[in-house]
Amino acid sequence: MPRIVRFHETGGPEALRLDDVETPKPGPEEVVIEARALGLNRAEEMFRQGQYVQEPVLPAKIGYEVAGTVQAVGENVTHVRTGDAVSVIPAFGMNDYGMHGEVVLAPAHAVVKHPEHLSWDEAAAAWMMFITAYGGLIDLAGVGEGDTVLIPAASSSVGLAAIQICTMVGATPVALSRTSSKRQALLDHGAAAVIATQEHDVSAEVHRLTGGTGARVAFDPVGGPGFAELTAALSKEGIILVYGALASEITPLPVMDVLGKHLTIRGYELFEITTDPARRAQASEFVLNGLDTGALKPLVSTTFALDDIVAAHQYMASNQQFGKIIVRVGP
CATH class of the missing domain: 3.40.50.720 (NAD(P)-binding Rossmann-like Domain)
Known part of the structure; x- marks a missing residue:
């Protein structure tokens, strides 16, 4: 069974747990992703603490960014297919979808094929x-x-x-x-x-x-x-x-x-940008163009293993990073 990051009560990094769950099945306009790298953000820290614009529904999934391989797609999904290397634009609420785990379910509108030259770490760092x-x-x-x-x-x-x-x-x-x-x-x-x-x-x-x-x-x-x-x-x-x-x-x-x-x-x-289809498309085009040309390059600060998710959040809280904190999944 795959593991996902959840918390059963709000609080500090130690509230995070790796819970075994059933492998998700995609519904219409959903995509199942086998994760390779996860990007950490301040929004997730605030969500975990119960200080975000959304109140977490416990036990709460967490995470906006993931890069990995498409494992399955639901009905009406045509822009990606099984085996594609993809990453996820934050365009959903964490009470609906959480991207931090070994195998995760994502809304199809948020899933994109990123430039091939990006590493998994860079792809997980790019969109937020x-x-x-x-x-x-x-x-x-x-x-x-x-x-x-x-x-x-x-x-x-x-x-x-x-x-x-x-x-x-x-x-x-x-x-x-x-x-x-x-x-x-x-x-x-x-x-x-x-x-x-x-x-x-x-x-x-x-x-x-x-x-x-x-x-x-x-x-x-x-x-x-x-x-x-x-x-x-x-x-x-x-x-x-x-x-x-x-x-x-x-x-x-x-x-x-x-x-x-x-x-x-x-x-x-x-x-404001990512939940408006037209503005999200314009933003995606701008960022993809920058990534393609090299004008935009994600900077990874530090990497952690998924087993060290608590330490990764503790490091984020320390404000030592210069760039993005990445959590690696799998080999």
Whole structure:
């Protein structure tokens, strides 16, 4: 019997279990995937803790990303077939489908054939990071040539994806990180500049870099006290896309900056893109093109074995990673 990752109560990484289950059978428009690699995301950490936009239905499946081989397809599935190498776009709720396990069931609309040159690890890492960044930067903010974009939590997988997408479309990515420890790594991975938020005045540095104009876009998964630094660093009619809440502190609203600069503050989540068929298709085309040309390349930070799923989640909580954490399944 295959094993899947579940939790029977909310809590820390130790709540995760590997449960034996029956091999799933695909219904109409469903695909069964034999997993080779799983991608970990902050959303899963929050879901496990009971702090996500969805309340988990216990015992709860978990996981948005998997790469592997199609084992079976249901009725009306024509774009993939048994034996295909595929990966999964996060386009469903985890109460409905969980991608972390040895053999998993996925909705057909979320299953794609990825470029052949990608490893299993890279394929499992690609979709959450690149579509999250694409949706905020391209679909919503229309980032393009000449734009300066501020990227807090830049060493996360989505932050690194945002740097690559900015470069791909001719924008200038400015990475924000708490200290200078990751400065060279961020520059090596495409950041035009790096600002250590605990060491420098963010607004002053951004205005220096932009000749006094400020940045047009900030792509923020953090919130908290640093939010005021972002509004101060933006140009007139700038936009902040808020796609996470990593900071535990209250997020202030700097009203005078918002009013005086005519700023837009926009809450954003990936599912705006992936649950809309037309927008999902556009996002998929953009990302596949970038993966094909090499303009977009998933960066894997660390790998764990499935038996070490608890340790993998503990590592995610430590914030040590630079890129994506991958869990390998099988040999």
